[in-house]
Amino acid sequence: MAEGATRAGGAQTRFGRALVTGGEGFLGRHLCATLAAAGTQVVCVDNLSTSAPRFADLPRGVQFVEHDITAPLPQPWADTDFDVIFHLASPASPPDYLRLPLATLRAGAQGTTTVLDLADRCRSRVVLASTSEVYGDPLEHPQRESYWGNVNPIGPRSVYDEAKRYAEALAFAYHRDHGTDIGVARIFNTYGPGMRPDDGRAVPTFCRQALGGLPLTVAGDGTQTRSLCYVDDTVAGLIAMAGSRVSGPVNIGNPVELPVREIAEIIRDLAGADVPIEHHPAVTDDPQRRCPDISEARDHLGWAPTVSHLDGLSATVDWFREVLRAADVPTAQAT
Amino acid sequence: MAEGATRAGGAQTRFGRALVTGGEGFLGRHLCATLAAAGTQVVCVDNLSTSAPRFADLPRGVQFVEHDITAPLPQPWADTDFDVIFHLASPASPPDYLRLPLATLRAGAQGTTTVLDLADRCRSRVVLASTSEVYGDPLEHPQRESYWGNVNPIGPRSVYDEAKRYAEALAFAYHRDHGTDIGVARIFNTYGPGMRPDDGRAVPTFCRQALGGLPLTVAGDGTQTRSLCYVDDTVAGLIAMAGSRVSGPVNIGNPVELPVREIAEIIRDLAGADVPIEHHPAVTDDPQRRCPDISEARDHLGWAPTVSHLDGLSATVDWFREVLRAADVPTAQAT
Structure with missing residues (x-):
């Protein structure tokens, strides 16, 4: 363990040097910033296949390396000792991985x-940033790691x-086989400020539509549920995983289940938009229900989400409002 | 299509030049020999991780290249045009892949x-030689490709x-994404002459034990079933797949289900051995039942197995008797 590592409440939250692959993605940016704010030196690696670089606003303590992690790291990083590696690199939203199928498999x-x-x-x-998608269209609810x-x-x-x-x-x-020290986190849907408006997932799509005064488009009848976890909670879960010795897999997600239709309605209300909700054809193999059992995370990481849906979605809608305003996209006004 | 390719009964059975990866394995050897006997020029690639080379008895028309297919082929093979590629390379029996976990994942x-x-x-x-193992411990019987x-x-x-x-x-x-011409065959348990006596699967283990006058060891209570397909039938299925335009996946296997205990009894009888059958602890995640629905293969490849279990097991026991005798292992005599 690196010098200067600290533990809070039994869990290590600061590391000497961390590598974050996919560090320019939505979750990666929040993770890099949180690690750096706690005093960790962060090397952020990304091939920018699904994100734009943001050299201007790189947090202090974060160094960016443009690199595709399917090949070994270039020097001097190949010989650098890291205390922890967060492997997030992969296209992660359905439109991205359907556009980049072979790159996703390689990642x-x-x-x-x-x-x-x-x-x-x-x-x-x-x-390892795994995903609730390993459960596919689950036949058990909520999903336990077993x-x-x-x-x-x-x-x-x-x-x-x-x-x-x-x-x-x-x-x-x-x-x-090698005794490698792993922690597998199965990350459920995460949302929050910093998502790409066009990443294709429900929350940014609804935010963009509602703030732009457009109808909200729900796939299928909207009764399929999602468990939405605010990004600060997910990042705290990943850092708790890093600070533990737990191999997992451990579900990291918010166990409150919301129908997609209801998520659309909440966002429409928060945006103050007077627009209809439309139903589009369901997507192939789109799971009907997804909800984590987080007993493992509670018991072994001392972690559980703390941000309510209203608070999290409100912060997200506010952030999208600012972004779209800055981009000069007409937005609906709150009524 | 290469010059000289022929079709019999609508299905192509001879190809100009074929590449067989894993061509030194049990199934690969039979496939190479069958292809070569029909006039195909065969390049057999194998890294010999689970098989010994047999330069002495390489069939006419088969060229052997020692190479690990996780790296691109060496010259001149990298620039050779093949009419068909059979990708069989992988450790395939449980003791082999449990001994070579990372190599198996890389293959x-x-x-x-x-x-x-x-x-x-x-x-x-x-x-692509896929496997009934993609069904895991199936909850549907028999297994359809869907x-x-x-x-x-x-x-x-x-x-x-x-x-x-x-x-x-x-x-x-x-x-x-690329329009690659694929045919995915999900191969169920295959047996026959040429299996390694120590490969750990049920049939060679029972043959070795029965012919050596040792107790036959059955995992668990022996009620778990296997569908055993004679190797000539499996090879015919793979060649039918190669000669078709079917992407699959298509099950290649024998739909007759036999309890493992009964397989042991048949082999004991064929070997004429007066030995007990012992039950050992079950193996982790060992599937309880496995049986292919072969409607797809019948309808789209015109293929079905033709060799009965008694004929196939009899030929197999005879072959093992010769091999063990040649190796000077004491064998039980037929009564």
């Missing part, structure tokens, strides 16, 4: 291999789901 | 990537199961 296999080999070399802990999932291995979404299942299998194989 | 991801990239370059058809499976993503066996699910997802991603 799960070759990308995870690079990271685990690096961790082996510098004996660092790896937090549930094996219901995933179509050859459907369009399999490029993401099977890549992440493979990454989990690989991480556990390294753990059993 | 599924990087190995399949090499093969699909090669197929893209020379516009050849790829037959069943999504019940696989533990992090258990010891996941190094094989998830690698093959990943390989399927990758093949279909190439098919959708």
Whole structure:
């Protein structure tokens, strides 16, 4: 463990040096900023395949390396010792991974291999960002970590789901075979300020539509549920995972289930928009329900989400309002 | 299509030049020999991780290249045009893949990537040897190709199961994204002459034990079933797949279900051995039932197994008797 590492409430929250792959993504940016704010030196690696660089507003303590993690890190990073590696690199929203199917599969296999080999070399802990998508369209509710999932291995979404299942299998194989120190976090839907307005997921789409005075488009009949976790909570969960010795997998998500239709209505209200909600055809293999059982995270990481949906969605709508205003996109006014 | 390709009964059974990865394995050897006997020039690639080379008895028309397919082929093979590629390379028996967990995962991801990239370059058809293991411990019987499976993503066996699910997802991603001509065959248990006596699967283990006058060891209570397909039938199924335009996945297996205990009894009788059958603890995540629905293969490949269990097991026991006798292992005499 690096000098200067501190523990709060039994869990380490500050590390000497951290590597964050996919550090320019939505979740990666929040994670890098939170780590850096706590005094960790952060190396942020990203190939920018689904994000724009933001050199201007890089937080203090974060160094950016443009690199595709399916290949070994360039020097001097290949020989740098990291205390912890967060492996987040992958297209993560459905429109992104459907547009980049082979890159998504490579990120799960070759990308995870690079990271685990690096961790082996510098004996660092790896937090693997897995996903609730490993449960597919689950037949058990809520999902516990012991549930094996219901995933179509050859459907369009399999490029993401099977890549992440493979990454989990690989991480556990390294753990059993090499003693690699892994922590597998199955991240459920996360939202908050900083999402790309066009990333295709429900919350940014509804924010963009509602603030732009457009009808909100719900896939299917909108009774399918999502458990939405505010990004600050998810980041706290990942850092708790890093500070523990838990291999997992551990669900990181908010167990409050909301129908997609209701999420649309809340965002419409917060945006003060007088627009209809329209129903579009359902997406192939779109899961009908998804809700984490977070007993493992509560019991072994001392973690649970703390931000309410109204607070989180309100902060998100406010952030999108500012972004769209700055971009000169006409927005609906609060009534 | 190469000059000299022929079709019999509507299905192509001879190809100009074929590449067989894993061609030194049990199934690969039979496939190479059958292809060569029909006049196909065969390049057999294998890293020999689970098989011994047999330069002395290489069939005429088969050229052997020692190479690990997780890396691109060496010259001149990298620039050779193949009419069809059979991708069989992977440790395939549980003791092998549990001993080689990382190599098994790499064969599924990087190995399949090499093969699909090669197929893209020379516009050849790829037959991917997938497995009934993608169904895991199935909750549906018999298994149809539309069943999504019940696989533990992090258990010891996941190094094989998830690698093959990943390989399927990758093949279909190439098919959708690049138009790669793929045929995914989900191969169920195959047996016959040429299995390694120590490969750990039920049939060779029972043959070795019965012929050596040892008790037959059955995992669990022996009521778990296996559908055993004789190797000549499986090879015919793979060649039918290669000669078709079917993407699959298509189950290749024998739909007759036999309890493992009954398989042991048949082999004991065929060996004429007067030995007991003992029950050992069940193996982690060992599937309880496995039986293919082969309607797809019947309807779209015109294929079904033709060899009865008694004929197939009899030929297998005879072959093992010769091998063990040649190796000077004491064998029980037929009564």
